[in-house]
Amino acid sequence: xxxxxxxxxxxxxxxxPDALEKHKEMILEEIHGRGxxxxxxxxxxxxxxxxxxxxxxxxxKPFFSQLVEFMSRGPCMMLVxxxxxxxxEWRAMMGPTDPDQAMVTSPNSMRARFxxxxxxxxxxxxxxxxxxxxxxCLIFGDICTDSELTVDGETDT
Ligand code: RTP
Numbered sequence: 400x401x402x403x404x405x406x407x408x409x410x411x412x413x414x415x416p417d418a419l420e421k422h423k424e425m426i427l428e429e430i431h432g433r434g435x436x437x438x439x440x441x442x443x444x445x446x447x448x449x450x451x452x453x454x455x456x457x458x459x460k461p462f463f464s465q466l467v468e469f470m471s472r473g474p475c476m477m478l479v480x481x482x483x484x485x486x487x488e489w490r491a492m493m494g495p496t497d498p499d500q501a502m503v504t505s506p507n508s509m510r511a512r513f514x515x516x517x518x519x520x521x522x523x524x525x526x527x528x529x530x531x532x533x534x535x536c537l538i539f540g541d542i543c544t545d546s547e548l549t550v551d552g553e554t555d556t
Contacts, residue, residue, distance in 0.1 A: 411535050426521075443475060
């Protein structure tokens with residue numbers, strides 16, 4: 400099936416430290432099952448500084464220090480997912496931030512099934528294309544060039 404409406408898009412998905420050990424295989428299976436191409440993948444422990452940079456938009460939130468602590472406490476799996484409408488589709492698969500809400504509105508979502516609470520919520524996904532590009536650069540610095548990031552036709556920034 401050819402999709403004429405959405406150009407290929409990249410998003411950054413992260414399997415957070417709380418989910419990596421128990422749910423990695425299941426999450427990867429579902430990502431592939433939904434037709435995403437995993438174009439980059441690495442497992443890494445974020446330094447405190449990298450976690451702060453990654454979530455810098457939240458630095459004034461009351462949960463920021465807990466969030467940084469959590470994200471740097473063990474290995475994360477970082478994935479670049481490529482597909483038409485990847486940003487929105489991966490966000491939909493993740494479900495709402497709070498698993499209590501996810502269990503009501505989207506019981507099949509990752510967070511409904513794998514998250515323990517609003518902080519330890521199993522997965523991350525970029526919220527828009529600009530964030531995706533920025534975070535892919537931060538995590539996979541070596542592909543941080545215009546030509547590579549626009550390889551799927553996203554040149555309209
Ligand atoms: P993410 O950025 O990780 O994909 O998650 P999100 O958009 O659904 O949620 P966001 O509001 O951007 O929050 C980022 C992450 O901070 C933690 N959080 N803790 N304790 C709390 O009230 C709280 N709220 C958010 C979660 O790990 C959330 O994913």
